[in-house]
Amino acid sequence: MKIYENLIIGGGASGLYLASLLNAKTTLILEKNAKCGLKILASGGGRCNVTNQNISPKNYLANENFIYNVLLKFNYKKTLEIFKNLNFSLEKKTQFYCKSGSQDVLNTLLNAIKCEILTNHEVTHVSKNLKNNTFEITSTKEKFYCKNLIIATGGISYKKLGATGLGYEIAKNFNLEIITPCPALVGFSVQKDEFWFKNLSGVSLDSIISVNDKFFKDKVLFTHKGISGPAVLNASLFWKKGKISINFAPKINIKNLKNSKKQVSTLMQLPKNFTKEFLHSQNLSDKPYDNFSTDEKAKFNKIFNYEFAPAGNFGFERAEITKGGISTDELSENFESKKVSNLYFIGEVLDVNGMLGGYNLHFAFASANIASQKINLNL
Numbered sequence: 001m002k003i004y005e006n007l008i009i010g011g012g013a014s015g016l017y018l019a020s021l022l023n024a025k026t027t028l029i030l031e032k033n034a035k036c037g038l039k040i041l042a043s044g045g046g047r048c049n050v051t052n053q054n055i056s057p058k059n060y061l062a063n064e065n066f067i068y069n070v071l072l073k074f075n076y077k078k079t080l081e082i083f084k085n086l087n088f089s090l091e092k093k094t095q096f097y098c099k100s101g102s103q104d105v106l107n108t109l110l111n112a113i114k115c116e117i118l119t120n121h122e123v124t125h126v127s128k129n130l131k132n133n134t135f136e137i138t139s140t141k142e143k144f145y146c147k148n149l150i151i152a153t154g155g156i157s158y159k160k161l162g163a164t165g166l167g168y169e170i171a172k173n174f175n176l177e178i179i180t181p182c183p184a185l186v187g188f189s190v191q192k193d194e195f196w197f198k199n200l201s202g203v204s205l206d207s208i209i210s211v212n213d214k215f216f217k218d219k220v221l222f223t224h225k226g227i228s229g230p231a232v233l234n235a236s237l238f239w240k241k242g243k244i245s246i247n248f249a250p251k252i253n254i255k256n257l258k259n260s261k262k263q264v265s266t267l268m269q270l271p272k273n274f275t276k277e278f279l280h281s282q283n284l285s286d287k288p289y290d291n292f293s294t295d296e297k298a299k300f301n302k303i304f305n306y307e308f309a310p311a312g313n314f315g316f317e318r319a320e321i322t323k324g325g326i327s328t329d330e331l332s333e334n335f336e337s338k339k340v341s342n343l344y345f346i347g348e349v350l351d352v353n354g355m356l357g358g359y360n361l362h363f364a365f366a367s368a369n370i371a372s373q374k375i376n377l378n379l
Contacts, residue, residue, distance in 0.1 A: 014347030155322025
């Protein structure tokens with residue numbers, strides 16, 4: 001019976017990078033899909049934004065102390081060092097995109113790996129033999145054994161890329177706490193009062209969204225299902241239920257609307273179909289601002305602070321990440337289970353959730369790097 005020193009379940013960003021760092025003579029990666037790194041290829045619109053210059057705990061929904069210590073050990077420069085042979089462009093002030101595309105990012109990781117990778121191997125069960133302190137991993141094709149087992153399976157968003165809840169199932173088998181997974185970085189569906197959003201499908205505009213004590217200034221995109229775009233996706237990470245607020249016209253000063261004979265749809269300098277649809281939703285006609293009554297002005301001014309409660313979101317199929325996952329309280333600072341020795345969890349399978357902009361890939365690399373140091377010490 002062959003016993004691998006390290007076995008990694010999942011050939012995504014965290015699993016691949018971890019494999020490149022391990023010193024063991026025998027390491028194996030088991031990947032469910034026919035190819036590794038499918039989510040890497042899809043990230044950043046195919047240009048893979050690997051990290052962010054503004055890496056900070058405030059950009060994550062996670063245990064504050066846990067994520068602080070992770071980022072303290074692994075900053076954005078260390079992620080860029082992984083791909084030092086590639087060229088990146090700094091876009092949107094803080095995000096690093098690969099100039100030659102996501103495939104080169106994936107190739108860099110694959111080329112750094114010397115271990116065995118088995119694709120089309122879907123794991124169905126994991127257990128631990130306490131007598132010889134080894135794990136038994138059952139796949140759809142055969143059984144494997146290892147000393148150190150690393151779960152890098154990701155979340156359950158993007159099922160078309162092969163995402164499953166395997167990582168959570170393994171954690172439950174070992175009695176680890178799971179924070180209920182739900183879709184995040186995803187658009188909002190709307191209730192009846194906001195059905196007018198659907199009439200604007202394809203229209204986008206700069207907005208500011210506030211949810212709880214967070215503010216997101218970016219594009220809002222109207223869709224046939226509701227509302228999406230970068231500002232909405234980030235807001236979805238921190239929204240649980242209740243109302244959010246959108247300023248649809250953050251660049252407009254209301255003082256500039258007064259003392260003018262022009263219609264508000266002209267003065268607002270927003271897409272006219274948006275302004276007219278908004279006016280219709282408030283039962284207002286398109287006329288000069290000063291011609292509005294006091295009550296009408298109050299209705300119109302909602303454009304600067306439009307409050308509504310989303311009906312829900314677009315679901316896991318449209319979500320970029322999974323919010324929730326394995327509680328970080330279950331892990332040591334090196335990502336090893338506190339209950340089960342030599343069992344590690346890294347990447348998106350954990351209850352560490354980053355905003356758009358490279359934060360989640362950065363955490364994948366950071367968790368792999370930190371875990372590798374402990375695993376290598378065990379050899």
